[in-house]
Amino acid sequence: MHDQTDCIVIGGGLAGLACARELVRRGRRVRVLEAAAAVGGRVATDTVDGFRIDRGFQVYLDAYPEGRRQLDVGSLKLGRFEPGALVAEGRRLRRVTDPWRRPLAAVRSLLEGTVGIADALRIARLRGEVLAAAAAGELDPDRPAAADERTTRAALEARGFSARFIARFFEPFFGGVFLERGLETAEPIFAFTFAMFALGNACLPAGGMAAIPRQIAADLPADAIEVGTPVAAVERGVVRLADGRSLTGRAVVVATDRLAALRLLPAGSLPGADAAQPRGEKGARLVAFAAERSPIGGPTLLVSADRSGPIDNLTVPSDVAAGYAPAGGALVAVSVRPDWAGDDAAAAADVVRQARGWFGSVVEQWRPLATLRIGHALPDESPAARRLRPVGARLADGVFICGDHVTSGSINGALASGRRAAEAVDASLTTG
Numbered sequence: 001m002h003d004q005t006d007c008i009v010i011g012g013g014l015a016g017l018a019c020a021r022e023l024v025r026r027g028r029r030v031r032v033l034e035a036a037a038a039v040g041g042r043v044a045t046d047t048v049d050g051f052r053i054d055r056g057f058q059v060y061l062d063a064y065p066e067g068r069r070q071l072d073v074g075s076l077k078l079g080r081f082e083p084g085a086l087v088a089e090g091r092r093l094r095r096v097t098d099p100w101r102r103p104l105a106a107v108r109s110l111l112e113g114t115v116g117i118a119d120a121l122r123i124a125r126l127r128g129e130v131l132a133a134a135a136a137g138e139l140d141p142d143r144p145a146a147a148d149e150r151t152t153r154a155a156l157e158a159r160g161f162s163a164r165f166i167a168r169f170f171e172p173f174f175g176g177v178f179l180e181r182g183l184e185t186a187e188p189i190f191a192f193t194f195a196m197f198a199l200g201n202a203c204l205p206a207g208g209m210a211a212i213p214r215q216i217a218a219d220l221p222a223d224a225i226e227v228g229t230p231v232a233a234v235e236r237g238v239v240r241l242a243d244g245r246s247l248t249g250r251a252v253v254v255a256t257d258r259l260a261a262l263r264l265l266p267a268g269s270l271p272g273a274d275a276a277q278p279r280g281e282k283g284a285r286l287v288a289f290a291a292e293r294s295p296i297g298g299p300t301l302l303v304s305a306d307r308s309g310p311i312d313n314l315t316v317p318s319d320v321a322a323g324y325a326p327a328g329g330a331l332v333a334v335s336v337r338p339d340w341a342g343d344d345a346a347a348a349a350d351v352v353r354q355a356r357g358w359f360g361s362v363v364e365q366w367r368p369l370a371t372l373r374i375g376h377a378l379p380d381e382s383p384a385a386r387r388l389r390p391v392g393a394r395l396a397d398g399v400f401i402c403g404d405h406v407t408s409g410s411i412n413g414a415l416a417s418g419r420r421a422a423e424a425v426d427a428s429l430t431t432g
């Protein structure tokens, strides 16, 4: 059977699954080897006491072009966040007007007159330019990085935004998305993300984010996926498993995160592997609580510009999509700020202390369900890191790579990289 395999895909995250499905659709025989007990990679959902807890706060943006292309969005039964958000400043919660789709209006209400007209005009101009670029198909964050690519912060400063405006709008919103408040993520990633929020809604699938990889995996032949199968190395196209077996296929796709790919592949396979990494991958923390009722009372994202506690954002997924909480309960999910130094053991208590200022003593009845720490949530997307990425999916004869680290750190980027790797593999199998 092994000799008949057209392609071995190492890693069953979104990129690997998307790659495998595209190859199967093209009539190729594929084996997916996944180290973990289940596929899905970073898009995972745990069940605790009947609550569905996504491993890290994630949203699917329904404007993602690759999602529209690859997913059966209807059967995901997406629940949508309301346009608008609650913004916490000190102990105050201000309702803002659609920060994702109407940033200008949102910023105006967020700042309630504390921003000058110049910054308001700058954001209107930014929005217009970004949406025009999106409409013209010029907004592909997966393109190779240009030599003069800037950070988001540098781009915002070059546009003339005031430091105060950046701190009160861009840092809480986009710092939460990029998992870094320094806004060192490259400008093309910012522009794409800005456009996606402006063009669509942030969504959650019924029953948790894991429904997304589950949907793709369901399209693969039953025996195509082997979970609990860590790969130790890829040497001259031979896949060596951790249990000592060796497998061969006509092609191999390494669909892991970047750090795992560096361990698996021979030295020098990935460009820039020997260069000092500017930052390394970005982590995340999430604290989940069971509550008797929702503190927000609707599908609204709460983001925090209040730096007195650990909360980066707070959502009630059970207000957004079905299946997140058992009947009569609400799931409260809190992302911890990346720069919060407090330890995990104290995180739930620190969250409750901060949230008490917003919702009152009712938060003391929240029951901690889980505190999760995700080591590698997003790849480094600073300009320096992006310039080290491989161009194209082919690394060597018969060896290919995909994953969000070669495109962009998102569901869209992972799906796109998987599809492109499948196209490259298929072409090489056809000609070779």
Ligand SMILES: Cc1cc2nc3c(=O)[nH]c(=O)nc-3n(C[C@H](O)[C@H](O)[C@H](O)COP(=O)(O)OP(=O)(O)OC[C@H]3O[C@@H](n4cnc5c(N)ncnc54)[C@H](O)[C@@H]3O)c2cc1C
Pocket: 010, 011, 012, 013, 014, 015, 016, 033, 034, 035, 036, 039, 040, 041, 042, 043, 055, 056, 057, 058, 059, 060, 061, 229, 230, 231, 232, 255, 256, 257, 260, 264, 284, 374, 376, 377, 378, 402, 403, 404, 405, 408, 409, 410, 411, 412, 413, 414
């Ligand atoms: C906390 C958090 C928040 C996020 N927020 C968002 C968001 O709001 N919106 C959004 O679009 N994206 C978000 N993302 C990003 C998105 O989840 C990722 O970009 C995407 O899931 C990456 O998919 P991937 O297939 O490239 O990598 P992965 O999901 O990492 O898949 C790689 C797979 O390879 C497997 N593997 C590794 N080593 C081996 C080995 N030696 N042998 C076999 N298998 C191996 C792993 O177990 C894993 O299953 C977030 C991610 C996190 C963690």
